[in-house]
Amino acid sequence: MAVTVRQQISARKRSTPRKLAWLIGNYILLVILAIFFLFPIVFMVVSSLKSNEEQLLSDLSSLKAFIPYGTISLGNYSGVFARLPFGQYMFNSVFIVTMIVVFGLFVNSLIAYALARMNFPGRRLMLAVMIALIIVPFESIAVPLLLMVNNLPWFDGSTTWIDSYQVQIIPFIADAFSIFLFYQFFIGIPKELEEAALVDGASRFRMYWRLIVPLSRPVFATVAILQFLTHIGDFLWPLMVTTGDTFRPLMIGLQVFFGQQPRSWGEIMAFASMITIPILIVFLLFQRWFMQSVASTGIKG
């Protein structure tokens, strides 16, 4: 062991110039890849700032496409607001996703807690069903679900869920994969902690709320982030169940705007930027959590 360390040290000393070349080559590769992943996003934001559509289009033939110059203004942004209820779309998206995440965290962690810790007949069967449900792709049930929600009553007296918030929220609250992630985490928590609390006469709900939830922050963050990423981008279902601007989320608004003629690329890029920039900011604030969450889907698969 000592010998190998000494060998390594001497090897490092000997090859300093080679190592430097390797490092520089490494960074060049990393930067090229960074450009590859960033260029469409930079292009989108830069184009959105060019309020002169002719300049925007003529810049495309050179690197000028990535340089904010010329008539730079927020004209395209105000153009979007003038043509579409962007604020309404934004509110709808934020509201729908928040509701899915908040109710989902509660409902899915509760059932996972019962599955992981409590004794009741049918526990094993229920667990098996839950794991089987992970496989069912939403796409395969979308059409019958549409038929079903079309005929569901709601508290306000309406006889259909089409064009509403609840139709975009309630079907997605319970999620088999989230339950599985919670379950995996809960069975790893030492039982002794709960036994002590049981002796103190704590109720199961109190135990869940006071003991399990604070201990399980990482898995709550993971599930929240994964559900957020999934549902902020939802496209197929809102396309089927919304008919007007009132309940439409951002993605459908974008598609509608994209389809309108004549196309103003500057305004389309402004719309796309207004969706992307807030999400990117949230991502940058919690990037470690985001990346860990994604990584955990693979480990637990």
Next chain:
Amino acid sequence: MSAETTITAEKARATSGKPRTTSWQRKEMLTAWTFLLPASLLLLIFLIIPFFMAIYFSFTNQTLIPGPIPTEFVGFRNFARLLQDDTFHRALLNNFLFGIIVVPVQTTFALSLAILANQKIRGIYVFRTIYFSPVVTTIAVISVVWSFLYNPDQGLINHFLKSISFGHIPNLQWLNDVHLALPAIIIMSIWQGVGFQMMIYLAGLQGIPDSLYEAARVDGAGRWKQFLNVTLPQLRNTTIFVVIATTILAFKLYTQVAIMTQGGPENATITSVYYLVQQGFSELHVGYASAIAVIFFLIVLVISILQRTIIKEEGQG
């Protein structure tokens, strides 16, 4: 400390006597059902029931809006029609083509990125974040932006190709070209999805014990040998997961197609889910769409079972 509390807990339970245990058990069961109820009910109504509805509808001529013809049981007619439906064949073929190209390319790319991003050098977190950023950009936004990039006359990609080839590459029609539309969507999907798998591979790489590499170095293995004999075998389960997850995603391909090409030109980019939605939602043929859904589900099921069997074999071996 924890051992002591366990003992006290045992003692408490032992001294509490039988009748109290049963009432405690009854209460425990009631609580369990309260915890289980909300999620179970939601899954039953919005997942399990629609799933069986899909199977049932696939044997009927159900329509989305009640029509003049009453809904009837038609046996396997929908499936028989699917067997002869050229559009459906094309959709399946496109899913397969998409998978056959995306799975190996994206997996290799993701692993290479993960190895690059796993180096302990200054600023590596910045690069990791950049490579991951397309994942948090929604697919609808990406489809719109890339439609602009692919635009034949105004698009950046054609201008770029023209300048690096000194004008030798002609104006490609990309999304309007029967042969290029699917590859165009493939390139974009890899660009968007590879960061996700890079993170999964990174987690896998970080799970490999350093001692294995040390042992390999002692045996005189160079970087390449270490990669072949340590890294790859240790990443076996990660790779299985990545490959299977990407294959399933290939079959779910929808949003890109809906925004960029609407399945065209001449069905060059139509996919099973796109065709399913077209039949069930636009054409109102719920029965026929459900038959597509059942086949689509069976494909996903077979892929998932394959994954579990392969990973289980590994566990036993």
